[in-house]
Amino acid sequence: MISTPSYAELASKNKKYLWHPFTQMKDYCENDPLIIERGEGVTLIDVNNKKYYDGFSSVWLNVHGHCVPELNQAITKQLELIAHSTLLGMANVPAIQLAEKLVEITPEGLTKVFYSDCGATGVEIALKMAFQYWQNKGISGKNRFITMNHAYHGDTIGAVSVGAIPLYHQVYKPLLFSPYTIPYPNTYREEKDGAALEQTLQALEKLLQEKSSEVAAIIVEPIVQGASGMIVMPEGCLKKIAELASAHQVLFIADEVATGFGRTGKMFACEHEEVTPDIMVIAKGITGGYLPLATTLTTDEIYRGFYANYEEQKTFFHGHSYTGNPLGCAVALANLELFKSKGLVDKVAADAQWLKQKWPAFLERKHVGDIRQKGLMIGIELVVDKQKRTPYHWNDRMGVKVSQRCRELGLLTRPLGNVLVFMPPLSSTRDELTEMIQILYQAIVEVTEGREA
Ligand SMILES: *Cc1c(COP(=O)(O)O)cnc(C)c1O
Numbered sequence: 001m002i003s004t005p006s007y008a009e010l011a012s013k014n015k016k017y018l019w020h021p022f023t024q025m026k027d028y029c030e031n032d033p034l035i036i037e038r039g040e041g042v043t044l045i046d047v048n049n050k051k052y053y054d055g056f057s058s059v060w061l062n063v064h065g066h067c068v069p070e071l072n073q074a075i076t077k078q079l080e081l082i083a084h085s086t087l088l089g090m091a092n093v094p095a096i097q098l099a100e101k102l103v104e105i106t107p108e109g110l111t112k113v114f115y116s117d118c119g120a121t122g123v124e125i126a127l128k129m130a131f132q133y134w135q136n137k138g139i140s141g142k143n144r145f146i147t148m149n150h151a152y153h154g155d156t157i158g159a160v161s162v163g164a165i166p167l168y169h170q171v172y173k174p175l176l177f178s179p180y181t182i183p184y185p186n187t188y189r190e191e192k193d194g195a196a197l198e199q200t201l202q203a204l205e206k207l208l209q210e211k212s213s214e215v216a217a218i219i220v221e222p223i224v225q226g227a228s229g230m231i232v233m234p235e236g237c238l239k240k241i242a243e244l245a246s247a248h249q250v251l252f253i254a255d256e257v258a259t260g261f262g263r264t265g266k267m268f269a270c271e272h273e274e275v276t277p278d279i280m281v282i283a284k285g286i287t288g289g290y291l292p293l294a295t296t297l298t299t300d301e302i303y304r305g306f307y308a309n310y311e312e313q314k315t316f317f318h319g320h321s322y323t324g325n326p327l328g329c330a331v332a333l334a335n336l337e338l339f340k341s342k343g344l345v346d347k348v349a350a351d352a353q354w355l356k357q358k359w360p361a362f363l364e365r366k367h368v369g370d371i372r373q374k375g376l377m378i379g380i381e382l383v384v385d386k387q388k389r390t391p392y393h394w395n396d397r398m399g400v401k402v403s404q405r406c407r408e409l410g411l412l413t414r415p416l417g418n419v420l421v422f423m424p425p426l427s428s429t430r431d432e433l434t435e436m437i438q439i440l441y442q443a444i445v446e447v448t449e450g451r452e453a
Contacts, residue, residue, distance in 0.1 A: 007047050010035050034407070039066025042425045042432055044412060053436045055406065055413040055424055060226070060258050061289035062425040064338055071288050074334030078327050087115060087324035094329035101336050102295060105267055107276040110297040114316075115324040119257035119283035120154025122294035123219070126279045127158050128318055129298060130217035130251045133305040136314045145179040146207065146218035146250070148200075150186075152227030153219060153255050162219050165228060180207055180215070186231050188370045188381065189389065197234040204241060208248040217251035217279070223269035223374055226258040229419040230379025232372045239273040251278040251302075257294070258377070261285030262339065262426050265349040265375030272374075278302060288335035289425075293328030348375050348426050351433065358437050367398075367448035378422040380440070382448060392418045398448065405443035411436055420444070 004010075015029050037047045042065045044058075045051050054062055064071065078094060085092050099113035114129070116122050127145065134142040147153075147162040154160075155168075161176040163169040169176075182203040185196035208215070222238050225231040245252040254277035259269035263285060266272055270280070279302065283294035308314040322328075339345065352375045359371045362380065369383035382398050384390045392398040399415025406413055413421050424436055445453035 004037055004047050007035065010047060034412075041065040041067075042428045051410065052407065053411045053424070053432065053439070055411040055436050055440070056421050057423050057425050058289055059414065060263075060423050061284045063261060063285050063288040063335060063344070064342075064427045065425050066289075068288065068338070070338055071290055071331050071334050074330045075290070075327055078330035081326075083327055084322060084325055086321075088319050092324060092326045092329070094326050094333060095324035098329040098332050098336075099295075101333065102282075102297065105336070106280060106282075106297055107268065107270050107274075109276040109299050110280055111300050112298050112303045114296045114298070115329075116294045116296065116320050117292045117322050117325070117328075118154070118294050119255075119281065120156040120159045121320060122257065122281040122283050122296045123153045123159040123162070123255060124156055125296040125318055126219070126253045126255075126281050127162065127217070129296065129302065129316065130253060130279060132314075132316065133251070133302050134216055136305045136308070141213055142216040144177075144211075144214050144216065146204070146215055147179045147181055148184040148220060148225070149181050150184050150225060150228035150231070151219070151221060152225075153221075154257070168227075180211065182207060184225055184228070184231065185234055185237055187234055188231075188372070194234075197237055200237065201240055201244070204244050208244055208250060212248035212250050215248075215250045217253050218245050219253040219255055222254045222256060222259055222275070222277075223264055223272050224259055224372075224377050226377070227416060229381065229416050230372050230377060230421065232374050236273070238270070238275055242273075242275045242277065253277060253279045253281070255281050257281055257283040259374075261335075262345045262348050263375055263377050263423070265345070265352050267339075267345050269374070285426075286335070287328055287331045288338070290331045290335075291325070291328040292322075293325060293332055342427070344426055351428075351430065352376060354430065355433065355437075362441060362444070365445060365449070368444060376424060376426055376428075379416070380420040380422065380444070382418045382420065382444070402443050402447045405447050406439055409439045409443060411439040411443075413440075 011033050014033050035047045036044045038045050042054055043051050044054050102113050103111055114125055116125055145162055147164055149164050151164045153162050160169050160172055162179050164181055183200050185200045187196050190196035223233050242252050254270050256268050260282040278299055280297045287293050306314050306316050362368045367382050369386055369389055370381040372379045384392050399418050403413050403415045442453040
């Protein structure tokens with residue numbers, strides 16, 4: 001056994017030295033921190049030996065659980081050879097092998113793989129690639145992007161520019177380039193059936209008719225808008241957006257960072273509507289939740305826009321120190337092997353169907369307003385008044401409180417405002433899913449109704 005310092009010592013040093021992401025440190029420092037020591041299957045174990053279900057896949061990453069022998073071995077095997085060498089003007093073995101596999105499994109027409117190390121960098125690359133593509137083609141004026149309301153694409157400045165969640169993005173406004181924003185169809189909050197979808201498509205069509213000569217690309221979270229609260233698109237929406245973009249010479253960027261790698265019951269969410277984007281960003285699940293790696297995939301057409309004589313300076317001048325990291329690529333390859341050998345995508349689709357029968361009991365509760373699900377990507381929206389669909393006030397911290405109760409009961413998750421996130425590792429068994437759901441249910445009843453479940 002490796003010996004770990006005491007909880008008290010770690011907790012004190014945690015407060016002293018760390019600044020946590022997306023965390024109000026004042027709140028954090030006033031509470032006892034959760035400090036994880038190890039993982040076992042779909043659970044995390046803290047330094048006090050308390051075990052928790054990883055009910056949000058360590059923020060939407062984990063696929064096969066933790067400490068998976070095949071994935072561990074893939075890394076150690078690669079480590080014996082080399083940990084890292086650059087992809088700037090040279091290659092490494094797993095980066096080539098993974099690129100081939102990714103082209104095989106992503107939508108037909110995506111043929112080139114550009115590596116980076118997280119979702120946000122993958123999005124930056126997509127934006128810069130789309131922008132420069134038009135420049136390289138000699139078509140000027142396409143200087144803007146279209147995004148969807150409440151979109152989230154990561155936390156670097158370009159990704160924040162196409163972000164549209166005021167709480168996260170508003171403060172940086174003076175620093176950002178400004179995209180056009182169209183409404184995202186939220187059927188839970190629409191006036192009448194079908195209105196939301198129609199409004200989105202009409203807004204996009206009008207915008208494209210008037211402004212397409214100014215627009216390089218539209219960026220979309222396909223099928224499920226994640227960070228805004230797990231909002232599932234009405235059927236046909238994605239395909240229609242892609243068709244409109246293509247008809248108006250605007251590139252279509254699919255940000256599959258959250259939805260990719262089986263999460264929605266297909267390998268990629270674009271497959272639900274047989275859409276091939278011009279550029280696709282994948283990250284989170286790519287390494288099974290092991291190491292930071294992302295890729296931006298694109299078509300021959302866009303690749304050829306940069307393929308020119310040296311003197312023309314059409315090169316894509318973009319890269320990161322750890323682009324195409326061999327350890328990340330090796331574990332991503334092993335991840336894909338496991339997807340295949342376990343038939344994981346079909347398993348997710350079947351589990352998702354099975355899980356649906358659990359929701360009616362939740363929806364009977366007084367403060368459960370809506371449950372949205374695509375595959376194993378689930379959002380449970382809590383409301384003050386179900387009839388009027390009135391949200392809880394931000395200061396009520398209802399999502400936070402229910403998630404805290406979940407933690408006490410042995411399930412980790414992180415809410416999006418009033419929306420509870422349930423995104424278990426894709427490998428979770430039905431028994432594990434059942435136990436996780438029971439904890440969620442108990443926590444919701446206890447906290448929102450103030451009584452025992
Ligand atoms: C998480 C996420 C990102 C950002 O990915 P990071 O790896 O955290 O930078 C981008 N887009 C979507 C849709 C995401 O869910």
